[in-house]
Amino acid sequence: MTDGLPSNIVYDIYEDSRGMVWLATDAGLYEFIGEEILFRKELSRLQGERINSICEDKSGNLWLGAQGVGLCKFNGKKLSVFKLEATVPENDIECLVIDSIGENLVLGSSAGVFIYKVQNEDLQPVNSSWRKPVFKIRSYQNNFIVNTVAQEENIEFEIESRKLSECNSNSNLPAVKFGIQNNIIELKNILESGKQFTLEINATKKIFCDVVEMESNKNSSFYLLRYFDKEAEKQKVVKLSNTILSDFSTEKGLDEYFIHSIFLRKGFDDLWIGTHNHGLIQLQNSIFKYLDSSLLGIKNSNLQDLLCDESGNVVLVSEKELILLKDTQVQSRLSVNDFCSKYSSVVNCNNDFLIYKLGVDKEKLIWISTSVGFFTYEPNQHELRFVGISPANSFVFTEDDELLCFWQNKLSFYTKKGLLSQKPIFEFPKLANIGISKMIARDTAIWISTRQKGIIQFKNNEFRIFNKSNSKIHNVLNDILLLPDSTLVAGGNNGLIYKIKSKSNALVVVDSLTSVNGLVGTSIHGIKYLSDGSLWCGTNLGVYRFDYSSWAKNSELKLNFWNSKDGYFDQAGEQSVIDENQNIWVKTKNRLLKIETGIEKRRLFKSKIRIQSIEISNQAWEPDSTQVENWTQTPIAPIIFKYNENDITFTFGIDFCQNVSNVRFRYLLDGFDNKWSNWSNSSEAVFSHLPSGEYTLKVEGKHLSEGITIPFSVAITVQTPWWKMWWFIALSSLILCGIIYVAMWIYAYFIRKREKARTKQFNRVIGLKMRSLQNQLDPHFIFNSLNSIQSFILEENKEYALGYLSDFSNVLRKKIENANKDFISLSDEIAYLQLYLKLEQMRFSNKFSYKINVNSAINPYKLKLPPMLIQPFLENSIRYGIAGLKTNGNLQVNFEIEKDGYLRCIIIDNGIGRKEAKKLHLDSNIKCHHKTMTITKDRIKLLNKVLSNGRVYDYTIKDLENEEGCSRGTEVEIGFPKK
The missing domain is CATH 2.60.40.10 (Immunoglobulins)
Known part of the structure; x- marks a missing residue:
């Protein structure tokens, strides 16, 4: 009840066709989902009532026998209670099963066996003359087996004929005994047919039994037996696995429990037992098998070490004893007296004698280190021999069959004859109190894990220490393992499992497993590698198995983990060995643990x-x-x-x-x-x-x-x-269309109104263009041009005079043609500018040079721009910038285009700059030019209102200066939106 059971009395455990498990208790009916008990509010009518039995019909309805309530049906939504005739008291339905053929119920009560026809709610006794109390009913083949309360007889009957047959308990009962069965078919027939039989508990005790329940899976069958001992009813569970019948109750310590029901869930191996006053018991089929020290005959002495010999025996030693096991059974043992008798001639035997470690040499002879030196042990001959050499807390055989021994903080090499080897001795400080957790020898190297100094390596006749200071390895290591690919695996008390490689006299941690990889626990120990490529290790919280091939960066680690709820109760495992069947034997403090690693033997159930x-x-x-x-x-x-x-x-x-x-x-x-x-x-x-x-x-x-x-x-x-529904979207669309229609009408009205204003503004632009044309044909330009022509004639330079006159006429013609157009091509604009600049160059006696550059991305024949916007800026550069120079001038006109089609005209001259020009030209000419620029600005403003498409017509003028701050010309940038 402390785990959530409503009562510690469980009468029945039933799994329905949906895989739901139900518990019949004396406090109601409850659903059981493994670790939790669920109460259904629809079953509140039965809360606190005793439920004796559960079954299910073909329609999936549950039928219940409820003490004091009656016969109940539950369809998942509603609980129905049926009133029965007086022949069956409503408070006396002990058991019920379903007749799968006729869809009727078979009820057992104190008044006998009854058939309840569900369709017409008719209740009839199977045999009106047989009215004995019934304890259990179960189906067998086409018949039903009835167990009576007093075990006076067993009854077998058929539903259709309503017949009963009795078998007296004293007439020629078959006998059953534990152990290997020669005729397994006959045994199963005795156990399952419902006949009473005699069970031989031992050579002196026999009991008369009948089977009240049975449960089977793929591997085993379990039978709940009922018998009477001194008129007291008792139960016993027996297990039939392969050909072996075993006393399951005695093995699991259940003899004192009163058992109402046993249950095996489909696809599971765990047996559940419903008891009287002891709740629900789960008997787990675990991979962990324990042998306590008391079962091994070890008292007041800790286990020290263990190994598996070539014959498959497990040899283990405590501080005072050696034990040889075969299949968990003790075959032989050697006590402290046996050891003492082997060296009594050398030293006196006393209570200080202790056994430490086990090892095997190349001849497969077992060596035992003790506080007085070494012993050898031959298991087959059961022969113990004292060798001597040196005491050793830990030791290992090297590749050349010498012993590396650790004793009193010193590592020393010895031959088997007890001679000190020529190899170096490694000694720790006397006050260090060093603990060795593992020693491994392979090829030419020896690896030693310690609990204070990390890893010690002996190679090339030299000892080296690797730990946190030089290799990022924890100083406290509980275990190391050398894999076939020469990788070292190590674990300590920091919750990490290291993967270590040896490279050029250094140890490199290439990877590690942490809690991120699913590792639970901080203390790592007992690392083992099996032939199937799996790594096993224990932590302070459980046991891990993971595929070594899946241990790689950027890949998912394939692992298993077992904790106490899976049967692993002892997290103090230390030394471990692997037997010939790839099972792992673990030495804990006071007991021996066997881990059956063949997980393919475990249950593979389809959970959801x-x-x-x-x-x-x-x-x-x-x-x-x-x-x-x-x-x-x-x-x-x-x-x-x-x-x-x-x-x-x-x-x-x-x-x-x-x-x-x-x-x-x-x-x-x-x-x-x-x-x-x-x-x-x-x-x-x-x-x-x-x-x-x-x-x-x-x-x-x-x-x-x-x-x-x-x-x-x-x-x-x-x-x-x-x-966002379609009807709302449709309605909204209609309303929106109406709004758009009205908005478009209003918009069109304002567009018409705006077009009138735009036409008025456009006419003003035309007027300004004409004024600009007139201003550009200023008399100074014409007068200066005619003077230039006259000068060429007087100098009898007829060719220059005619050329100048021709160019002058072309400029005048271009001005007149372009003045009548709103937009011209960039090609025409450039042609006009070239004529104008050539004429100005001749007039100023080639005092300046000019160049017009057009970006390759520009098509000058397709690009349109307003005429005569660039010329005033060129005229400004020549008259007031270059004309004031004492040296030759330079004028550049560059055309660039942006991604959105925006055209930029950049005019750069090396003239005297705007400040000097103002000082030199304080006359009417500059005033006239200012008037020209004012008209140009007005044109740009009107163009932005009438003709722009998002970008605007614009211009900027920037003075250029050298590093000394003196003027080196002017830069003008004019912008034209895409037409």
Whole structure:
């Protein structure tokens, strides 16, 4: 009851067709899911009542025999109670089973056996003349076996004929005994047919039994026997495995328990027992088998070491004794007196004699280190011999068959004859109190793990120490192991398992296992490598097995883990060895542990992941009855949530899991997540602000002790909010279309109004262009040009005069042509600018040079721009910048284009600059030019209002200066939006 049972009396354990397990107690009917007892509110009518028996019909309904209530039916939603005739008292239904052929119930009571026809609720006795109290009913082949209360007889009957037959307990009962059975078929027939039999407990004790329950799986069958001892009813569970019948109750210490029911869940090996006043007992089929010191005959003495010899024997020593085991049975033992008699001629035997370690040399002879020196032991001949040499707390045989011994903080080499070797001696400080945890010799190297100094290596006749200071290896090491690929595996008390490589007289940690890889516990010990490529080790919290091939960076480690709930109760394991069957034997403080590593022999059951609960915004989700499965109370897929139920927490678990702490989960919401979550012992999946849509929740559960991964998926739908439904969208679209129509009408009205204003502004632009044309044909330019022509004529330079006159006429013609156009091509603009610059160059007697550059990305024939916007800026550069130079001038015109088609014209001259120009030209000419620039600015403003497409017409003027701050010219940048 301290674990959640409503009562410590369990009358029946039943698994229905859905895989749900039910417990019949004297406090009601409850669902059992492995580590938790669930109460169903629909069964509240039976809470506190005694439930004697459970069965299920073909429709999946549960039928219950409830003391003081009557016959009950539960369909997952509703509990129905049926009133029976007076022939069967309502408080006296002891057992019931289903007739699978006729869909009728067979009831057992104090008044005999009855048939209850479900369809017409008719109750009839099987035999009206037979009215004896019934204890149990079970089906066998086509018949039913009835056990009476007083065990006076067994009854066998058929449903159709309603016949009963009795068998007296004193007439020629068959005999059954424990041990190997020669005729297994005959034995099973005796146990399962319902006949009474005689069971031989031992040579002097026999009991009369009948079988009241039986449970079977692939490997074994269990039978619950009933017998009477001095008129007291008792039970015994026997186990039939292969051809061996064993007393399971005695083996498991159950002889004093009153057992009501036994149960094997489908696909599981663990036997569950319902008792009277002792609750529910689980007998786990574990890979861990223990031999206590008391069973081995060891008293008040700790186990020291163990090994497996070539004959498959396990040899172990305590401080005062050597024991030889074969299949967990003690074959022989040597006491301290046997050891003392072998060296009594050398030294006196006293209570200080202690046994430390075991080892094997190349001749497979067992060596035993003690406080007085070494002994050898030959198991087959049972021969013990004293060798001497030196005492040793620990030792190892080298490749050249010498002994490296550790004694009193000193490492020394000896020959088998007891001579000190020529190899060096390594001595620790006297006050260091060094502890050696493991010594390994292979090839030319010896590896020693210590509990204070890390790893000591002996190689090339030299000792080296590797630890945290030089190799990032923990100083405290409980165990090391050298693998076939020469990799060292080590573990200490820091929760790490190191993978170490030896490289150029150094040790390099190439990887390590931590809690991130699933390692639980801090103290590592007992590292073993098996022939199947698996690594085993113990921690202070359990036992690990993982595939060594999967231990690599950026790969998932394949592992198993067992803790106390899986049968591993002793976390103080130290030394361990592997026997010929690849089982691991572990020496703990006061007992011996055998680990049967063949995990393929373990159960491989099909467990399922189920959703235990759902929370919305930290509140329990309350679905209606149509969204939940009747029996399991789990949501029916697809799970549908409202649009505002999008902060969801799912809690899931594995059904009938007895070790929840050994389960890891990860999840992915397909359609929302991009990758799986990390493996975690948390069983929750949390999603916040989940958008509307259809998803699939995928969950994987990994049961570490079973080494299986269980998949699960369920469809999830978050409903679309009403404002995103089709009818709302359609209605909104109609309203929007109406609004758009009205808005477009209003917009068109304002467009027409704006076009009138734009036409007015455009006409103003045309006027400004004409004014600009007139201003550009200023009399100074014409006068200066005509003077230049006259000068060429007077100088009789007719060719220059004619050329200048021709160019002058072309400039005037271009001005007039372009003045009548809103936009011209860049090609035409460049042609005009070239004529203008050539004319100005001739007029100024080639005082300046010019160059026009066009970016290769520009097509000058397709690009359009307003005419005569660039010329005023060129005229400004020549008249007021270059004209004031005492040296020749230079003028550059560059055209660049941006990605969006924005054209930039950059004019650069090396003139005197704007400040000097103002000083030199304080006359009407500059005032006239200022008027020209004012008109140009007005043109740009109007163009931005009438003709721009997002970018604007613009210009900037920047003075250029040299490093001394003196003017070195002017830069003008003019911008033209794409036409």
